[in-house]
Amino acid sequence: MNSKVLMVFAGLLLVGAVVVGYVGVSLSKPAKPVASSETPAAVIPAEVDKLQRTPVVIVTHDLPALAVLTAKDLRLEYLQTAPAGSFAKIDAVVGQRVWVAVPAGSILSAAVTEPGGPLARTIRPDERAMAIAVDEVIGGGGFVLPGDYVDVMLFVADQSNGTRDLSAQVVLPGVRVLTYGEQIAVANDGQAHQTADGKDDKQKEHKVPRTAVLAVPAESVARLMLASQAGSLRLAVRSKDEQLYEKDQEGRYLHASLNPAGSEPISLDQLLGRRAPAKPQATRREIAPSAVSGVVVYRGSKVTHEAP
Template structure:
């Protein structure tokens, strides 16, 4: 009896388990899937970007730029020009097409050049590197005169002169001819023009710059910016003796003062005696050597003897 009851209970439990499983499977198929969580982002303000762009454009300034290479003596047309808006406009640059249309430059202008009145001025590279009170003068140099081939455009140098002994100059001497002259060029390597552009209006490639730098150390001429009132002095010095170019320190900031409008550095530093040093001052003797002509004059003078109306000279 007990075994029959046990078997009946086991069958009932099995049937209940099957029914519960089936019911659970049915309910699982009918339940809806959970809705995905949307990635909610704050909507971007539709006016933010235009406002920033408008503010940026308001700070930019128009600059007239050349679109194509322009040969010399060729009239500009509107098709050759464009207006670009930049944050900092170059000083003196044009900002309207009317400023340049119909005008022609006496030299070639490269594409990308911003135009100003200096773009239409006459003159070559050196003429546009100096001010009206200056003159560009070439000086022959070698590795010794040119500071070991280490000169660069923009350096300031003192021109030293050594005078050898000869029939006219009875004593060797050295002097500072002109101080603080600006180097305009070293060989073929040119400095910038007064308006800050590349001399010759040509942007050099990296290979061209490298070749010029290689030839700089072997340059045989340099061009100096000489104040007009000192031009004759330097010309005489180049023909009188041996020159040396002594490089001045960059910490003197002579070039910065020049670009700020001060071009009288050499005139201010000039002295009356130009630091004249005789060779006798460098020798070990205390007194300088007297010229041979004066010594001979004292020896030939003798003693004057008067006898009546006769006057004779006798050498002791």
Template sequence: MNSRVTMILAGLLLLGAVFVGYWGLVVSRQPPPPAPVAQPATPGTVEKTVATAEDQTRQPVVVLAHDVPPFVALSAADLTLERLRTVPPGSLTSIDQAVGRTPWRALAGGTWLSDESFTTGGALARMIHPDERALAVAVDEVIGAAGQLSPGDYVDVLLFLRQDATNLQQSAQIAVPAMRVLAVGDQLGLTNDGKPASPALSADERIKQDQRRLAARTVVLAVPEQLLSRMMLATQVGTLRLAVRSSEEQRLARYWAGDQDSQATIDAANSNLFQFTQLALGSGPASPATHGGGTRRAVEVIRGNQVTQQTP
């Protein structure tokens, strides 16, 4: 009996092994399921994905929707928000910051707004500080450094006085040192907020402007208020030259950083000037008067083209 059961069990196991082997052979011969085919992305889906990614890196900036005239308060219809990757310094970021404010000059559509957009003054007035004055000087190819001056350069104003009946000794001297060039012809530099004083130009317009700069006959300088009279006299009594100073002095960088050296410029002008009376065609320097054993500095009194020295 035990042998019979054992044989039956062995037969069943044999049949099971044959069945499993056959099933494995059948399964191995079946082709693999086809790989899923990727559906091509539609252009709209790609654009939405890119736009969403870009929106996360952009910041809102208030921009004019169209040209606006001066002296008219802005409304919400005049403004729009644009999202920029790089936000201009000082720009407004909310429409509420500009609604109801009045620009004092005409602004073109697409202009981004800042607090400077609502300040008064023209281009030159916005390029100088309260202790400076913008003064135009007539130049030619010789006076204006062969037409190579550019806004932002620094120049020394040289004065040459010829010998004549009223000026017994010819002289060449620095009348006013380290003057910042604001404009050459119609080419302006940057305003005090760091923005170009002139609107953006196309490539062709920039070429034309450079040609006009080479042929410019006027240069506008930023003159310290205390040296304004001296500069005016120098333009009338002798021959001027503008000597360009090296950019390695970093004067423009210090100016933008808020380093005001107007007083240093005035002191240097006073110490280097040779016989200031010659600027007004005077007869010569007056020696200081003494009183009570002390020395008092004489005061120059200018009347028209005559200079006298008076001791207080």
């Protein structure tokens, strides 16, 4: 075969290969979607999404403590989940006073519009919050938590009479733990507050609790005060199965007060059950009968005196 014929034949094969390749690429491309006469799904407008969220009141600028709220200080924002204690309407808080400084952008809640700190919100009107010193031994090995019920026990070593008299007794039964270290129980607004000052978690883990605050019945405050000075205290944790918290909330739980005198002051001898020493009885003096002047005259069963 002539070389020229071979070159022409090779050229035809190359052109054919290019044509076949183009056809193959064209067939491998996905078909374009056919335009449909149906309207595309409508995008959910922002107003519909707003209706599915919960409004909360936000502070627009920094507010100092004791400031009275106005409509210019507040705005509404819509969140998927509203925090506990937040407000849903601006009119509900206009005219109220904030008791602490509130920074701009904060969610306004009942924690700043109602007087009293988080500890005061955890007790009832017939209770008082009292703190006692604790360590890992006194506080049940450090496993006592806010919300637990404990018996306050007192150990006394009395050496006043020259002999060492040891005694132990339950000072207050079934009192609620409000705080233990930097942990505080949930307040009435449903929020758990912390007493920490912003330290990191590693420093908190190694910090040993030094105080525990108990919800003491008002009539037993003096009793616990005397007990803390009379000897060493221990906290005995009550069982969860007793359901003291549920009974307390339903008003079916009464503190077994050991001080029937109410709020009257009690002495240390009364606290320890000591008997007061008997007072010496005064000696009776016999009074001699006074001499009667005159003559005694007996007439039967009658006795008369006649002047001399």
